[in-house]
Amino acid sequence: MGTSALLLLILSALTVQGARATDILGLRLPAEPVLTPNTVCLTLSGLSRHQLAMCRRQPYVAASAVQGVQIAIHECQHQLRHHRWNCSTLENKNKLPYSSPVLTRGYRESAFSYALAAAGVVHAVASACSLGKLQVCGCDERLKGDEEALQRKLQHLHKLQLQALHHGKPVGNAVLAFPEAAPGQWEWGGCSHDLDFAARFSQDFLDSHETNRDIHSIAHLHNNRVGRKVLLDQKRRKCKCHGPSGSCQLKTCWQVSPDFRSVGDTLREKFQSALFLPLHNGHGGIGGLRVPRDTQLVYFERSPTFCEQEDDIGSPGTRGRLCERTEQGFAGCSSMCCGRGHNVVREMRVERCNCKFHWCCYVVCQECRRTEWLSVCK
Structure with missing residues (x-):
């Protein structure tokens, strides 16, 4: 059961009191689920003791964090869709993805996944706060103005x-x-995302999973920080003009979390330029290198080829994967198929498309059908 199914399982276990169903993409779904520690925390497996305690204290925030991890997994699948390892194994179990073999290692792909998940939690929690879904947070009080x-x-x-x-x-x-606002002149208004609260929760919830002080924990904690920093550095201001016919006699602005695709794009660039940290001994030391300060992803194990199915390292292999006959890069058949060759087949494909993340805690996708000629790895 994948993480998407897990979120639907959480949803199905919820008690909805006096809520009317909402028709979303043809599905009858509860409009406002009522969460309890049991419906969230006991449904999730793989939580540390500290995470379980946090979940019981704040089940709504924990549910938003789970959705943030799911958003990150989908973004990971988009960003690495042309790579041999495409994040598909992160959805294989009905629990958080940290027990996935790739996330227990020190690969470049591990670093990317950790950073995306940390950013995803900040994004989801901040958005839920601004929507008024969480009692413990709301709009950023410091950015409300007079x-x-x-x-x-x-x-x-x-x-x-x-x-x-x-x-x-x-x-x-x-x-x-009423004089029109001068260029660049604006006032705080609206509901700014409380990104500081969301970042603190992300740090407390995810970093607490790393209980050791070995190279694994050092690298994972560092990559978590990189993910959060990328999102916070890209926070943006949205503005609204007040006045007739599109004029701007008064301009109010509020701060929001960035579009998550731009976060994924930035982290993919950091994935490509990630810094390898060689170990100088078997005790988790970092040989002669100082870990950079929240600017580069780091990894300490060379990635396998991911050509063949190897469950112990989280490699599903590339047999049956689609490839591009005319490309020479990662998506090209020569690279993707690892020299095994490919077949060309005509196929009607049914794909998930137009996916929407709904609070809390499910993903709804449409099905798109199309017929085409495909190149498939042998």
């Missing part, structure tokens, strides 16, 4: 607009008394 002054300005602008309509004048003329 709310009373803002409301007075908005009311004054609205009053001018009403006066113009009452006297039959163009609305644009009535707001001349």
Whole structure:
């Protein structure tokens, strides 16, 4: 059972009190699930003692964190879709992916997965906070500005607009008394994502899984930090103009988590330039190298070829994988098929598409069908 199925299993175990079902993509799903420690924490396996305690104290936040890990897995599958290892093994068990063989090793792929998961938890928790789904957090109070002054300005602008309509004048003329915001001038308004809370929860929840001080834990903790930092560095400001006909007499802005695809793109670049840390002895030391400060992913084991199925290292192999006959890179048949050759077949494919992540805690996808000629690794 994959992680997507696990999230649906959590959902099916929830008690919905007085909630009306919502029709999402043809599926009848509960609108507002009521979470308890039992419906979340006892359904998940693979939690450390500290994670289980956190989950019992804050089941709604933990459920958002689980969804963040799922978002990260889907992004991992997108970013490495042309690689021999494409993150598919991270969804194989009905628990968090950290028991996956690849995530227990020190490969370059391990580093990428850890960083993505840490960023995914920040993204999902911050989004849930801003939607009002979590009692322990909400909007970032530091970025609210003077709310009373803002409301007075908005009311004054609205009053001018009403006066113009009452006297039959163009609305644009009535707001001349309200000066248009100068370029670059804006005020805090709306609900800013509480990224600091989300980052702290991500750190506390995921880093607590690393209980040892060996090279594995050092590298995994470092890559978690890289993932969180990439997301926080890409936080962005969304703005709204207030005024008639698209004018901008008043501009309010709020801070949001970045689009997760851009986070994945940045981490893929870091995956490609990750730093190898050689061990100088068998006790987890790092030979002569200082771990970089939250800017580079690090790994300490050379990746296998991932050509053949080897369950002990998390390699599903590439037999049956699609490849591109005309490409020379990772997706090309020569590389993807590891020299075994490929077959060309005509096939009607049914794929998951237009996937949507819904709080909490499920993914709904449509099915897309298409017929095409495919190159398949022998």
